[in-house]
Amino acid sequence: MSDSRVPRRRRFLVCEPRHFAVQYAINPWMHPDAPVDVGRAQAQWQALMRAYRAHGHTVETVEPVPGLPDMVFAANAAVVVEGRVFGSLFHAPERRPESLPYEAWFKSAGFDVYHPESVCEGEGDLVPTGRWILAGTGFRTTREAHREVQEFFGVPVISLTLVDPYFYHLDTALFPLDEENVAYYPEAFSPGSREVLARLYPDAVIATGEDARAFGLNSVSDGRHVFISPGATALADQLADRGYVPVPVDLSEFHKAGGGIKCCTQEIRS
Numbered sequence: 001m002s003d004s005r006v007p008r009r010r011r012f013l014v015c016e017p018r019h020f021a022v023q024y025a026i027n028p029w030m031h032p033d034a035p036v037d038v039g040r041a042q043a044q045w046q047a048l049m050r051a052y053r054a055h056g057h058t059v060e061t062v063e064p065v066p067g068l069p070d071m072v073f074a075a076n077a078a079v080v081v082e083g084r085v086f087g088s089l090f091h092a093p094e095r096r097p098e099s100l101p102y103e104a105w106f107k108s109a110g111f112d113v114y115h116p117e118s119v120c121e122g123e124g125d126l127v128p129t130g131r132w133i134l135a136g137t138g139f140r141t142t143r144e145a146h147r148e149v150q151e152f153f154g155v156p157v158i159s160l161t162l163v164d165p166y167f168y169h170l171d172t173a174l175f176p177l178d179e180e181n182v183a184y185y186p187e188a189f190s191p192g193s194r195e196v197l198a199r200l201y202p203d204a205v206i207a208t209g210e211d212a213r214a215f216g217l218n219s220v221s222d223g224r225h226v227f228i229s230p231g232a233t234a235l236a237d238q239l240a241d242r243g244y245v246p247v248p249v250d251l252s253e254f255h256k257a258g259g260g261i262k263c264c265t266q267e268i269r270s
């Protein structure tokens, strides 16, 4: 069974955590008074980069900007589908300046960047899957932005409402395993959205609250290997039973900012 899962090589965009810090609180994980070890964060991040490269993925980097401590969370800067870039408009004023250096990177790499009119935090809330884009709302990205995303890509957008402030971005509560299936934590969603997910993904991997609080849903899958927080042990066991290969990578220093593996990773889909 485990040989039936086929990996697809990915192109990732990331930002080194040179200026990483917790200086403000825009989600319940963030406590500006608690210390952050930047050296440890750098070492953890480098281990993630090594894991990606060791599994055949390409990693490109945006130069970090001093004074933008959350810039390491590259996933929030855009969502890219079929080589088209839908940029970001951050909810928090502290993060708004991040859009510019990412846009500059995309432009220099030959991409045009669409500017959303409504608050939109890229892959934090927009999760492209095989046939549609799953879109989170409730804390950051607005429903108006979901309409803009659908209009821009011409791909169906399925709006899902998040209800737990600890899971303020869709990518903290759900991740795609491959084109066909997802893993998620039902309690992070409104009752109606839970029903939508159950209809779309009757065979989904259902995570526990413990998995979710360990940032287990903030994972990156290449279709076979799942780069996952080592704290999400029950979820990793379920994935292994389904023929996926969990690759544990500890980003615990980033959990202090409310982020994990997926948050640090923007996928450039061609």
Ligand code: ARG
Pocket (backbone or CB within 6 Å): 026, 027, 030, 070, 073, 075, 076, 095, 123, 124, 169, 171, 172, 257, 258, 259, 260, 262, 263, 264
């Ligand atoms: N401190 C950041 C924020 O609250 C963390 C972002 C995490 N990124 C993500 N894709 N969930 O905006």
